[in-house]
Amino acid sequence: MGSDDASRSLDRAQLEHECDEFYLRVGGPGGQHRNRRETGVRLVHRPTGTVVSATERRSRERNRGIAYARLAAELARQRRTRRPRRPTRPSRAARRRRLEAKRKRGALKALRGPVDRD
Numbered sequence: 001m002g003s004d005d006a007s008r009s010l011d012r013a014q015l016e017h018e019c020d021e022f023y024l025r026v027g028g029p030g031g032q033h034r035n036r037r038e039t040g041v042r043l044v045h046r047p048t049g050t051v052v053s054a055t056e057r058r059s060r061e062r063n064r065g066i067a068y069a070r071l072a073a074e075l076a077r078q079r080r081t082r083r084p085r086r087p088t089r090p091s092r093a094a095r096r097r098r099l100e101a102k103r104k105r106g107a108l109k110a111l112r113g114p115v116d117r118d
Contacts, residue, residue: 015068020044026055041067050074 026040040055041063052074054066090098 012068012072015045015071018046019071020046021064023060024053024055028055039063043067043071045071045075048075048078050078 020043022042022044023038024040024042025036025038037060039058039060040053041060042051042053044051050071052067052070054063054070056066057063
């Protein structure tokens with residue numbers, strides 16, 4: 001994937017073309033500062049199936065802007081490749097410390113045995 005592909009997939013106009021928008025009534029705290037209108041926005045990105053929503057603001061347009069920003073960030077996160085982990089081996093000293101701790105723990109557990117009543 002080239003840099004041209006990456007910039008095009010995060011373009012707002014391109015995202016709007018690839019998304020289904022749903023408006024929903026939002027509840028929650030806020031009382032008189034909440035509208036009883038469908039101001040919440042949910043976006044479904046058709047190519048990837050990614051779903052984001054924004055319901056914090058009272059304005060539908062502000063929620064749309066927030067939702068598209070979240071979608072662009074999520075798509076960028078999904079596209080990022082992780083560096084492969086290099087396998088490492090524990091050092092000799094680390095192995096010795098681990099075995100010593102296991103011996104101590106085993107000795108402590110051995111003391112839990114049944115009590116002789118002779």
